[in-house]
Amino acid sequence: MQCAEFDLLLTEALDGTLAGADMERFQAHAQVCSVCGPLFAEIDGGRRLLKSLAEVEPPARLVNNILAATTGLDTVRMHEPAHARPQLSWADRARGWMEPIFAPVFAVVKQPRFAMSFGMAFFSISMALNLAGIKLTDVRHLDLRPSAIVRGYHMTAGRVVKYYENLRFVYQMESKVREFKRVTTPAEPAPNENQRRRENNNTSGQPDQRQERNYSQGENQPVLAFAPDDPPVVTGTTIRRFV
């Protein structure tokens, strides 16, 4: 066996997995080689020394410290009997349940750079509510039923429309628009001459209103061929009709 082959089999020999002819050749080489033999002895000696090291017992508080650093749970309290633990109120339980959810949000909010932004936002909102006349104390009197909300919406919409239409500026603009439309729309054409004559010769229809008015002193009045010297004085009442 050569030294190179000896090096390759070294680990197997130390682990005890080398057997048979390979083991015999390995041991034979170790006995005759001035380098491989001492090397094998050194390595085997070091392995035995390391194996002699006992496992070290960790500190008793280590597990609790790890659990406290990871889940934040106090296992000593967790394993206490129920009667020894103080009973938590529903508020404490709710707080414990919500804290892991909101803690990162509050951690961000508490940073100085965000505190100023939130302060300015709060100031702006309160100013806007003040100017609009909204008081937060009125919120408790609000009727939040769906029908009330719908009614409120329609009332508000009506008020907005009415306010808008009553604005003088809006009225002025609307009148200008109407005038502009009137100017730009072309005028209706006058009826032509033929159409007017046709209307005058048409005797099939009702008699002319003017003629009837002039001779409406009575249907039974005789029609004289000539005017007498003493025309009778006819008194009659004329009725003016305003059409």
Place this chain on the structure above:
Amino acid sequence: MSGDAVAWEEIVQQYHRRIYNICYRFTGSTDDAEDLTQEVFIKMYKTLNTYEAQRGAFMTWVTTVTRNLLVDHFRKTKHDRATDSLDTPASEHEDALPLSEQIQDTSAPPDARVQSRETGDTVHQALQKLSPELREAVILRDLQDMDYREIATVLKVPEGTVKSRINRGRAELARLLQRTYRQVM
């Protein structure tokens, strides 16, 4: 306690001793070992969802996390150490002799101190003299009984390199202790 918290506590109970021993044997200090063990579990807690069973055994994953944090710790404390490891070669060449071979110790043997020290402490201290690469290999093989394939996965080197480092570490440890015992004699 919720089911997840119970399961996590079981993991901590099962692995904290092993991780503590790896950290203690590597750093040589109980305080550092305790701090590092906590850091390992905190890291595990945060990255537990990244563990994939098809990639390897859970034990291997735990050991990889531990080893990575030990490497980070070693790099951070490199400047705090008074001397480099005696195994550190004087040059970058592979065949260069380690410091332990080059330094001639001419001082008187500390008989009183050696007599009062147990063999385990002696070996433990000699272990700190090894280079980090050899130290982690012998700790994982001879103290934690991991097989070569798992160690290769943790250290991210081939199996042949793992075996070579383990044997060199054992031999170096023996030489260091022989030098110490020779001084006693």
